[in-house]
Amino acid sequence: MGKTLFDKIWDAHVVNNIPGGPSQLYIDRHYCHEVTSPQAFDGLRQRGLKVFRPEKTFCSPDHNIPTLNQDKPIADPVSRNQVETLTRNATDFGVTLFGLGHPKNGIIHVIGPENGLTLPGYTIVCGDSHTSTHGAFGAVAFGIGTSEVEMVLASQCILQPKPKTMRINVNGKLRPGVTAKDIALYIIAKMTTGGATGYFVEYAGEAIRNLSMEERMTVCNLSIEMGARGGMIAPDETTFAYVEGREYAPKGEEWEKAVAYWRTLPSDPDAKFDREIDFDAADIEPRITFGTNPGMGIGINEPIPSPDPEDEAGKISYEKSLEYMGFKAGQMLEGIPVDYVFLGSCTNGRIEDFRAFADFVKGKKKAPGVTAWLVPGSWGVDKQIREEGLDKILEEAGFEIRQPGCSACLAMNEDKVPAGKLAVSTSNRNFEGRQGPGSRTILAGPLVAAAAAVTGVLTDPRK
Amino acid sequence: MKEKFTTICSTCVPLPMENVDTDQIIPARFLKATSREGFGDNLFRDWRYDKDGNPVKDFVLNDPTYSGCILVAGKNFGSGSSREHAAWAIADYGFRVVVSSFFADIHKNNELNNFVLPVVVSEPFLAELFDSIAADPKTKVTVDLPSQTITNLANGKSEKFDINPYKKQCLSEGLDDIEYLLSKKADIEAWEARR
Numbered sequence: 001m002g003k004t005l006f007d008k009i010w011d012a013h014v015v016n017n018i019p020g021g022p023s024q025l026y027i028d029r030h031y032c033h034e035v036t037s038p039q040a041f042d043g044l045r046q047r048g049l050k051v052f053r054p055e056k057t058f059c060s061p062d063h064n065i066p067t068l069n070q071d072k073p074i075a076d077p078v079s080r081n082q083v084e085t086l087t088r089n090a091t092d093f094g095v096t097l098f099g100l101g102h103p104k105n106g107i108i109h110v111i112g113p114e115n116g117l118t119l120p121g122y123t124i125v126c127g128d129s130h131t132s133t134h135g136a137f138g139a140v141a142f143g144i145g146t147s148e149v150e151m152v153l154a155s156q157c158i159l160q161p162k163p164k165t166m167r168i169n170v171n172g173k174l175r176p177g178v179t180a181k182d183i184a185l186y187i188i189a190k191m192t193t194g195g196a197t198g199y200f201v202e203y204a205g206e207a208i209r210n211l212s213m214e215e216r217m218t219v220c221n222l223s224i225e226m227g228a229r230g231g232m233i234a235p236d237e238t239t240f241a242y243v244e245g246r247e248y249a250p251k252g253e254e255w256e257k258a259v260a261y262w263r264t265l266p267s268d269p270d271a272k273f274d275r276e277i278d279f280d281a282a283d284i285e286p287r288i289t290f291g292t293n294p295g296m297g298i299g300i301n302e303p304i305p306s307p308d309p310e311d312e313a314g315k316i317s318y319e320k321s322l323e324y325m326g327f328k329a330g331q332m333l334e335g336i337p338v339d340y341v342f343l344g345s346c347t348n349g350r351i352e353d354f355r356a357f358a359d360f361v362k363g364k365k366k367a368p369g370v371t372a373w374l375v376p377g378s379w380g381v382d383k384q385i386r387e388e389g390l391d392k393i394l395e396e397a398g399f400e401i402r403q404p405g406c407s408a409c410l411a412m413n414e415d416k417v418p419a420g421k422l423a424v425s426t427s428n429r430n431f432e433g434r435q436g437p438g439s440r441t442i443l444a445g446p447l448v449a450a451a452a453a454v455t456g457v458l459t460d461p462r463k
Numbered sequence: 464m465k466e467k468f469t470t471i472c473s474t475c476v477p478l479p480m481e482n483v484d485t486d487q488i489i490p491a492r493f494l495k496a497t498s499r500e501g502f503g504d505n506l507f508r509d510w511r512y513d514k515d516g517n518p519v520k521d522f523v524l525n526d527p528t529y530s531g532c533i534l535v536a537g538k539n540f541g542s543g544s545s546r547e548h549a550a551w552a553i554a555d556y557g558f559r560v561v562v563s564s565f566f567a568d569i570h571k572n573n574e575l576n577n578f579v580l581p582v583v584v585s586e587p588f589l590a591e592l593f594d595s596i597a598a599d600p601k602t603k604v605t606v607d608l609p610s611q612t613i614t615n616l617a618n619g620k621s622e623k624f625d626i627n628p629y630k631k632q633c634l635s636e637g638l639d640d641i642e643y644l645l646s647k648k649a650d651i652e653a654w655e656a657r658r
Contacts, residue, residue: 015647015650015651015654016647016650018629019628020627020628020629021627021628021630022627022629022630024644024647024650026651026654026655035494035495035546036545036546036547038497038498039497039498039499039547042497042498043641047641049645052651063491063494064495076495078495078496079495081495081497082495082497085497127545127547128544128545129544129545129569131545143545143569144545144569144572145545145546145547145550145569145572145576146547146548146573147547147573147576147577147639147640147641148576148640150641151640151641151644154641154644154645155641155644155645155647155648156651157644157647157651158640158644159629159640159643159644160572161627163568193482193539193542194482194538194539194565194567197539197565197566197568198568224543224569227539227542227567227568229568229569293484293542313479313481313538313590314481316479316480316481317480317481317482317537320480410486410544411491411492412491412492412494412495419514429484429486429543429544431484431486431487431543432486432487432509433486433487433490433509434486434491437490437492437509437514438514
């Protein structure tokens with residue numbers, strides 16, 4: 001029987017299988033940020049260990065960092081300590097750091113691909129659930145906890161039960177004005193927030209195949225929001241064209257050898273998945289969320305659905321969620337006033353997102369009542385924004401570009417949406433208080449965000 | 464070496480919400496510490512305290528009616544972020560067991576790596592357990608790791624739960640994965656050499 005893309009990569013990295021237990025999996029690339037790594041490095045110190053393969057770990061502070069005045073010391077002493085701790089740990093243990101102020105600094109899931117550190121066929125982990133982003137390259141990439149970060153540092157391996165496999169096919173062509181974010185929010189709403197738990201997902205089908213690498217990253221990034229262990233897309237010419245020539249990518253003869261191997265990775269025609277699901281791309285409209293998990297989503301022209309009367313236990317949570325958001329079942333959200341717009345994060349903080357946003361707002365003006373935070377995913381993205389003149393377009397429309405970082409996606413720095421305020425956000429989570437205590441989040445793609453930013457209300461960008 | 468896990472018999476703290484995400488278990492603004500201790504103070508922070516830091520009276524952790532080292536939660540517990548701080552907060556608060564009908568993958572691993580036992584029960588068992596606790600907050604539950612059995616002592620009903628034999632051994636003997644991996648260094652080097 002044929003093998004899936006996932007099985008080929010996973011099986012090639014198994015060092016041992018513990019009978020009845022997890023697999024001992026070798027990790028090719030380990031990314032670290034400042035929030036989930038300090039206790040792991042401390043663990044090594046307490047055990048008197050070194051980092052086993054320091055050349056395979058790359059660190060970048062991103063969660064805590066300010067998006068203004070990065071050249072000055074971080075004002076919050078606790079945040080500053082965490083960022084400085086990462087610097088100290090990287091120095092003490094001899095791993096590469098793209099620290100604050102470094103031209104390669106940025107959100108770890110943006111800079112990995114940008115620098116050719118993320119490659120097809122790799123196993124990639126990071127103490128961050130959105131590590132699934134790197135699956136866009138045909139890698140087995142997933143988020144881990146801090147104990148597991150310590151395992152990787154100590155042994156370049158982790159112990160993981162092998163997940164089941166699922167293939168999600170998005171067939172046919174997307175309609176105009178529909179983005180990769182809309183595909184992902186559509187799939188998550190259909191699957192629900194826990195619907196892919198226990199599975200590793202491969203995305204396939206014509207609509208997926210036609211996506212650029214950046215769009216593929218957006219789709220894979222959100223896999224965790226339906227509970228999936230990870231998401232991935234088979235490597236193809238689009239992948240190779242993106243990777244070729246990047247700093248850490250193989251060169252010359254090594255490149256030829258690598259591509260020849262990568263071509264063997266796509267799922268065999270007779271490969272069997274534990275679950276296979278089909279969607280029609282033509283059914284996907286620009287999407288928004290209305291509740292407090294990413295599965296609570298609708299098309300922008302649809303009313304908020306009523307809770308399932310059969311599901312007593314679920315009803316309590318559903319109603320609590322709507323109460324938090326200040327919405328009612330049956331309500332249409334188009335036209336409601338928006339206070340904040342956030343463009344950025346590992347989901348939608350790449351150059352194509354800024355191009356889409358700038359293209360939409362070109363010649364228009366930011367609505368006076370809206371506070372807009374435009375945060376590039378990395379200094380690399382920022383540089384490209386300026387090279388392409390997008391900064392001029394955005395400034396003329398009344399928008400300011402901030403400095404790179406995770407920013408308002410999880411509001412660990414000062415970019416917090418105030419209590420009660422409504423944000424249209426291109427990030428990945430609309431959990432209660434995610435963007436600041438009491439903040440209310442509508443998740444959407446860069447076009448819906450741009451439309452809200454210039455009209456001041458939730459608007460269908462196709463109108 | 465952590466505390467060994469065998470059998471626990473305790474009253475329960477009920478949280479009948481579904482999709483409790485790790486941002487609710489421990490909000491991001493409390494993730495700035497560089498040690499593992501003290502997260503229990505901010506467990507369920509934004510449900511437990513109002514914006515001025517006063518306890519919210521009707522939240523279960525503030526209700527003296529309920530106590531014990533078993534947390535009972537609605538399905539899809541621990542979704543969202545991979546932050547192990549969520550498991551540290553649960554452990555630091557004093558919970559040893561979390562019972563639900565469904566756990567998010569990463570959080571479940573994080574609990575196990577911190578010697579908190581996630582026990583997956585059927586939907587009917589969970590619904591009845593919530594009913595038992597509502598009827599009598601002193602309802603006790605026994606979680607027996609050696610026999611992989613959970614029993615609701617109010618109605619006497621038992622269920623078997625799954626745990627892989629490797630993790631069961633880790634919990635029973637207080638061993639962690641790093642000790643196992645360090646013992647496999649030769650295998651790792653051999654794997655690298657034949658690659």
